[in-house]
Structure formats: C-alpha cells, structure tokens
Amino acid sequence: MNYAARLSKIERLAGKGACQLCRLFKRHIWLDRAKPQPKPEDSALIITARCEMCGATEKHDLSGYPTDLREMMRLYCTSTLEDTYTNQRAWAAQHWLSYWLAARLEQRKVTSEIRNLYDSPQSPHAQQRAYARQQKAREREQALAKDPDVKLYNKLMGEVQALNERRHKRLERQYGENPFPELKARLDAVQSPDYRDLSKDEPYAHDVPFSPMYDLEREALLWLKCVELEKATMGDVTAHTTGKIADCERRAQEVIAFGRAKYEAREDKRRQEEARRQAELEERRRVEEEARQRAEEEAARKRAEEERTNFILRTLGGQGNHDERRPGESFSEYRMRYYRTHGRWPS
Numbered sequence: 001m002n003y004a005a006r007l008s009k010i011e012r013l014a015g016k017g018a019c020q021l022c023r024l025f026k027r028h029i030w031l032d033r034a035k036p037q038p039k040p041e042d043s044a045l046i047i048t049a050r051c052e053m054c055g056a057t058e059k060h061d062l063s064g065y066p067t068d069l070r071e072m073m074r075l076y077c078t079s080t081l082e083d084t085y086t087n088q089r090a091w092a093a094q095h096w097l098s099y100w101l102a103a104r105l106e107q108r109k110v111t112s113e114i115r116n117l118y119d120s121p122q123s124p125h126a127q128q129r130a131y132a133r134q135q136k137a138r139e140r141e142q143a144l145a146k147d148p149d150v151k152l153y154n155k156l157m158g159e160v161q162a163l164n165e166r167r168h169k170r171l172e173r174q175y176g177e178n179p180f181p182e183l184k185a186r187l188d189a190v191q192s193p194d195y196r197d198l199s200k201d202e203p204y205a206h207d208v209p210f211s212p213m214y215d216l217e218r219e220a221l222l223w224l225k226c227v228e229l230e231k232a233t234m235g236d237v238t239a240h241t242t243g244k245i246a247d248c249e250r251r252a253q254e255v256i257a258f259g260r261a262k263y264e265a266r267e268d269k270r271r272q273e274e275a276r277r278q279a280e281l282e283e284r285r286r287v288e289e290e291a292r293q294r295a296e297e298e299a300a301r302k303r304a305e306e307e308r309t310n311f312i313l314r315t316l317g318g319q320g321n322h323d324e325r326r327p328g329e330s331f332s333e334y335r336m337r338y339y340r341t342h343g344r345w346p347s
C-alpha cells in the first residue's frame, strides 16, 4: 500500500469528524479494533471520563497502576481543565502527573547511567553495545520520519496544543495565573537532596562520579514534589513515592560505592608501587653496604700489612742486624731478640 493510501486509511480509521482531542488519544483504538481490551477484575477500576471538547465519554482502566497511585490517577482523569483552576486537588493531581512522568523518565536515565559506570568505555563489548544502540536509534528515527501515524499524531498534537493554549489563556483571565498560591509556594520551596554530602569528608569524595549523582538529585527532587502534591490531595504520602525516594538514596550509595572502589583500587596500586620502589631501594642499599664493607676490610688489611712492614723496617733500620749478637748483649738477650724477630730460636 503506498503512502497516500495508508495515510487516508489511518485518517478514516482515526475517526474523521470527531474532535482533535478524541482523534489524538483514541486513534489506536480505532486503528486496531480487534485488540483485546483489558478486563480488570474489579469494575470499580474502570472510570469514565468525558471529553471536554466534544463530550464523548471514554473509559480508563486503572488496574495497570500501583494500588496507592490509583486515587491520584482517578482524580487526574476525572478533572476538567477548568477544575484545575477552581479545585486545589484537581490542580495538584494535574501537576503530580507531570512530575511523576518526568521522575520516571529521569529514573530510567539514571539507572542506565549507573549501569554504564561499570562498563569500561574501552572494552570491545561496551563499544559494540554503544554502536548497536546508535544504529537502533538511527533506524528508529528513519522509521518515524516515514510513519504516517507519527505524522498524523504530530498534526493532531499541534492542533490540540494550540487549542489547549487558548483555553488556558481564557481560564487564566477568569481565575488568575496562579489560583493556588500557597500550594504553589510549597511546591517551589521543595529542595533536592544533597547526595554529594554523604561522602564529602571522605578521601574518595573526588572519585564519586558527578553526572549520575547530579541526575539522581534531580530525580529525587521530582519525587519530592510528588510527595508535596500527594499530601495536598490525599493528606498523606503514598508508599510508592516514599519507596522511590528511598531508592534514589540507595542508588546514590551505589554511586558512592563505585567512587570508593575506584579510589581504593588506585590506592592499592599506589601502595604496591611504593612497596616495589622501597624494596628496590633497600636492595640497592644492601649491595652498596656490602661493597663498602668489603672496601673497608680491604683497606684495613692493607693498613695492617703496611704497619707490619714498617715495623720490620723500623726494627731493622734502628737496631741493625738482628742475626748477629751485638756487643754488650748477653746471650739470653740475643736469643730473645732473635726469637721476637724470627719466631724461632737461633741455631
């Protein structure tokens, strides 16, 4: 089927004549009528929302959401745009959903960032994976550029956004830009946690990678804003969101552990290198010391030899011939002198 024919089929299936909003969000139901509709066990999980533009009703199934989030989703789905200017809970639910979606996006990004920390960028496996990822992204982009459904989606989205903008302007004129200043101020006051603080006094503080930590803090900030909005809507925080914040801290500890391991590996290598250098130095000292001792012994030996020679020369020079009995010398004196010089008695 050529492109024009496919586009016209999608246009036809996407409900020509219905309002842009319905066409945008229901086009997949129209595109594939045979697709089995989810059947929740509890019919209370099916809620009916009304299209604000044309009044058509639409059913939403909440069973796919974590139990404690269903109340927020229900509030979001059943509130009109005008409700978000007149009802603080509706305003909170609308903002909550946008923070919730952004937080989930950030969570995926951070999780893959942390996984990549352990991939040495030089390893052939990592390079292969990066290449495959790029290839896939290129293919996806090319497919999207040609896909008639994507074109239709973009066209409808543009129309819906322009329409929504006009409606927001009208409602702002009626209720003011900031209908719930107190809650807005509370939301603005929420600060991101400082996970860098957890390791700032440690010797490995500089080895803790910056980027995943920064993104984790951003993710945690989004969850903390959800906390504020859940309190405003339901009076309490869901276990889901509390768990997400705890998980951010757990992942922060994981990033810190990575930094610590990197630091310790480097320190280990440095210590080994130092020990090797020390051993080399000691060996050199030992060899030098041995050479010095040998030289000293040699010098001492030479000195002793010289001294002996000098003594002999002195004795010979000062007292003449040893072997003859000197005048006035008794026989026993002569024998003793002979013995001292030759180490034996004269014959």
Ligand SMILES: [Zn+2]
Binding pocket: 018, 019, 020, 021, 022, 023, 051, 052, 053, 054, 055, 056
């Ligand atoms: Zn509609």
